[in-house]
Amino acid sequence: MNPARVAHIPPPPILPDIVYDELRAYLRASGSTLSPGEALIKAVQAWIAKGRADAIPARGYQWKQLFLPEGTRVRLRVITTWHVATIVGDALIYEGQAVSPHQMAKQAAGDGRNAWREIWVLLPGHRNWTHAALMRAQLLKQAAKVPPTPAEAMGVAAKAMSEALST
Incomplete structure (x- = not known):
């Protein structure tokens, strides 16, 4: 140059x-x-x-506002036993059946359980389980953020362009 x-x-x-x-x-x-x-x-x-x-479109299960990609594992504990399910395709599979998180909690622990408070999530490629209620709260917090100003949007675009150039 x-x-x-x-x-x-x-x-x-x-x-x-x-x-x-x-x-x-x-x-x-x-x-x-x-x-x-x-x-x-x-x-x-x-x-x-x-x-x-x-x-x-990514394959996975849409649980209210939370998207769980294929391969995600979910679990909940009843007394000393962990009950585990996996996202396969677009379904949450627990004990061989496609269920909702509520149905999983109900089958594993009986009525009166709130799946958001009981379920822990392990996303593909992650090492730590995260409480579903915490993930939901973070999503709601992000959705409540004010949209960026034009200057902020331009900064984000410039950063993306810089990253694209460096690859």
Whole structure:
């Protein structure tokens, strides 16, 4: 990349000057051979590919607002015995049958059990079990957050672009 040549290329009209300058500085500092235009094209292509990959429906079980991907294990304890079920495809399988978390709690412990308070969850790739009620509370807290301001959204986009360029 020839810094003298790049210095004379104006930023694309849709990209603010400050962001364009930051991109040029990043490319220079990282030793990239990409021009800013090439980097932008690669970043947009990576962003589109990620969006398409994210749009592919994941298999798993939707428990109210909590999505449990396939391979998730759930358990609850009754006295000294742990009762375990697994998400297979789109179903929660407990003792060979597709059940809801409420049905699992009812079959394992009888009536009067609140599945949110009784069930622990182990997501695929995680090492620690998490209480279902805590996961639900975290989701509700995230949903209550105020949407980002345009400046915050631009910062998130710039960070994603930077990460895409570094891959």
